[in-house]
Amino acid sequence: MAEGVKRLQTPLGRVRGLGSARSGTHHWWMQRVTSIALVPLVVWFAAAAIGLAGAGYEASAAFVADPVNAVLLLLLVGVTLHHLAAGLQVVIEDYVRAEGVRLAAVWGVKAACLVLGLFAAVAILRIAV
Amino acid sequence: MSNDSREALMVGRRSDGSVVRRPLSPHLQAYDMLQMSSLLSILHRASGVALTAGVLLLVWWLVALASGPAAFAAVQWFLGSFLGLLVLFGVTVAGWYHTLAGIRHLAWDAGYGFRIEQMYRSGRLVVIGTAVLTLLTWVLAIVAWVS
Numbered sequence: 001m002a003e004g005v006k007r008l009q010t011p012l013g014r015v016r017g018l019g020s021a022r023s024g025t026h027h028w029w030m031q032r033v034t035s036i037a038l039v040p041l042v043v044w045f046a047a048a049a050i051g052l053a054g055a056g057y058e059a060s061a062a063f064v065a066d067p068v069n070a071v072l073l074l075l076l077v078g079v080t081l082h083h084l085a086a087g088l089q090v091v092i093e094d095y096v097r098a099e100g101v102r103l104a105a106v107w108g109v110k111a112a113c114l115v116l117g118l119f120a121a122v123a124i125l126r127i128a129v
Numbered sequence: 130m131s132n133d134s135r136e137a138l139m140v141g142r143r144s145d146g147s148v149v150r151r152p153l154s155p156h157l158q159a160y161d162m163l164q165m166s167s168l169l170s171i172l173h174r175a176s177g178v179a180l181t182a183g184v185l186l187l188v189w190w191l192v193a194l195a196s197g198p199a200a201f202a203a204v205q206w207f208l209g210s211f212l213g214l215l216v217l218f219g220v221t222v223a224g225w226y227h228t229l230a231g232i233r234h235l236a237w238d239a240g241y242g243f244r245i246e247q248m249y250r251s252g253r254l255v256v257i258g259t260a261v262l263t264l265l266t267w268v269l270a271i272v273a274w275v276s
């Protein structure tokens with residue numbers, strides 16, 4: 001698309017690729033990587049949730065205890081929470097103007113996602129191991 | 130003028146190149162929110178945020194399952210209640226919509242589907258696909274439940 005358009009960026013700026021935020025495209029890139037990883041994980045999870053509809057305690061615990069299911073659940077939870085934290089961060093940055101409030105909200109979301117992820121991981125491992 | 134860097138997003142140009150202070154995209158004031166492009170765009174954001182409810186339910190379900198039968202019975206009771214089923218249904222719609230619209234986003238990121246008629250076709254596919262997958266999910270889940 002940009003063929004024929006002269007670059008306004010200096011060669012050094014292009015090599016560094018960091019931009020004004022000093023972190024380059026890492027955040028954007030990780031949002032794409034997690035999106036692609038989530039496609040198969042979400043489809044698997046939908047199938048799993050359908051199979052578990054109406055299942056009782058024993059059957060549900062047996063499902064999570066299966067090593068393959070446990071690993072896929074850990075992946076799903078980890079990738080989803082990374083994607084969610086990054087996604088909510090962008091939403092907050094778009095709508096919250098006051099610097100302090102914005103920072104507090106982003107950190108709050110990240111902390112909450114980390115704690116949720118740890119709870120889920122401990123629960124899965126406790127059932128499966 | 131303030132020192133806020135987002136003021137940079139308020140510097141537009143008229144077609145003759147002269148500068149005007151108005152919001153650049155994306156900005157709600159600049160869009161007709163009932164046209165497909167902007168409606169599907171904001172719904173992708175809304176569905177992503179709404180899926181937070183699904184994450185909370187999943188974590189609650191897992192922690193309860195790890196805690197024992199009594200805690201698990203409480204989640205199952207909630208999920209089977211009217212409110213619980215309503216939330217589950219909402220999460221199903223939001224989940225399939227966000228997944229399909231997300232794949233559409235990834236195609237754009239790879240440089241595909243920008244022509245206006247392609248954009249409308251993929252948009253319709255996303256909406257129809259969401260309806261079909263939501264229906265399929267619930268029919269299969271109800272079959273699994275009763276059997």
Ligand code: HEM
Nearest residue numbers: 035038039042084087088090174177178180228231232234
């Ligand atoms: C198959 C699964 C998924 C795919 C393909 C996907 C794809 C995407 C993409 C491409 C974006 C970036 C949109 C943009 O740049 O404007 C995004 C944003 C987002 N996603 Fe997902 N996603 C998936 C699952 C999820 C899940 C499970 C959640 C929540 C638990 C979630 C929450 C969000 C949020 C909150 C945003 C930010 C919305 C925004 O910036 O407008 N996504 N997703």
